[in-house]
Amino acid sequence: MRSCQRFSDISISERILNSFFLLSIAIGYLFSLGQIYFSHQGRDGNPGISVADIAIAYHGSPEQTRLAAAINGPMAGNLKSAADKTVILDWIESGAQPAIYEAQVAPILQRDCQICHSPASGMRVPPLTSYEQVVKLTEADRGASIPSLIRVSHIHLFGIAFILYMVGKLFVLCEIPVWLKRLTIGLPFLGMLTDIFAWYLTRETPSFAYLLVISGALMGLSLNFQVLLSLYQMWIPLHWPSNRTEPND
Template identity: 35%
Template sequence: MIQVTTLAKLPAAYKVLFTGFLLVIGVGLLMAGFQIMETHGKADGKPGLSYNDIVYSYYGNRSGSKLESMLNGQMKAMAPDEVRFTLIQWARDGGSIKDWSSTIKPIMDQYCVSCHGPGAALPDFSQFENLKKVAEVDDGASIGSLTRVSHIHLFGISFIFLYVGWIFAMAQYPQKWKLILISTPFAFLILDVLSWWLTKYIPAFAWLTMLGGFGYSLASTIMIFTSLVQMWWPEAKWPAHWQDKTR
């Protein structure tokens, strides 16, 4: 059992253990940011994460099909323009099976089934029935996908915040701000997940998704940075406000 009460006084073995964990989590947060930019961030076909990206991801772009949204968004670079236009027009014309064998399936075989093929984790677009589903009006994330992603985020990420907060709880930091920082990621995680469901039905709530992700990312970054500094940086060089050692 750890007998000390501050990060600065931890044995070297615990400092190395906690440092490794915090560094991995920090890199993981960065990768999560890049992943969001590569998925949601391209939903409107423009670089960077925007309000419209969130709306299209959860509420959908109901002026067209999900296939069209993907081809104009994150899948835009996966096929030449003429191929994308052919698929988009096919979807707009109702996604008829009469064009499947002669026109659409060869395109799928050449450009898509390497990822969207039999046995892949992604939908199998080598089958007409599966492609037909995404050629219908884009109504955003399905209830099934929202349920799956929600419980994964709530169960998985909360454990990350638990351990980051537990380490930070040993930091020398003003008590009021310590409590705020420890609780903020949990509150904003709930806000983030709740906003997905709200945006599914009311697109104006997309702003909450952006706020939720920003809130828990900022609080986590502060806790990770502070914990690392207090474990390894001489106390004499700490900022003055850290000298409040009230726990």
């Protein structure tokens, strides 16, 4: 029976190339966790990130507006002071009158927000350069729109699937029981697909946010297990003689 290639069979140059690729993926994953935290934390009005924050991000919150959700959550750090946030929230609660907007709210938005929230920035964010634009964001928060979810879905499917494939191709060279290898290779793909479909489910029913969190954690844990074990066996081979000649793992 023919022998499969293992990490012990590859050259030092290949190990260096593979190692830096896997390390880059691991570091990129840490940054993605940071992006999730800063994008969703505080949406429920409490510090830190919770399942409630995730539910609000996708389902919305009838109790608050899109503008309030933003400055309570991911955009809170862009305001110079807590007093500025209070001014905007009080303006929303009082009926978003144009006179108060011009006198109190517009100067804050011009100073802290319009560097990104303007047509000149070229960013795909709501513009905040006029009363008419801002007042649209004082309506009830309806959560993520279907067009925005579709746009992000196709980016994730193409990008993350490619990463999972490349990491999995290297992980195949590990020497572990075949059943565990097959399970570990399939889990991140299952987690990714479940995570993306959970976005749409959470948009309709906020309790599906738990499924979103669990599936995302499943993908992250299985992906990083592949990365860490591959790095370990690439430089410190661990032999499993019973699987050494298995051609179909």
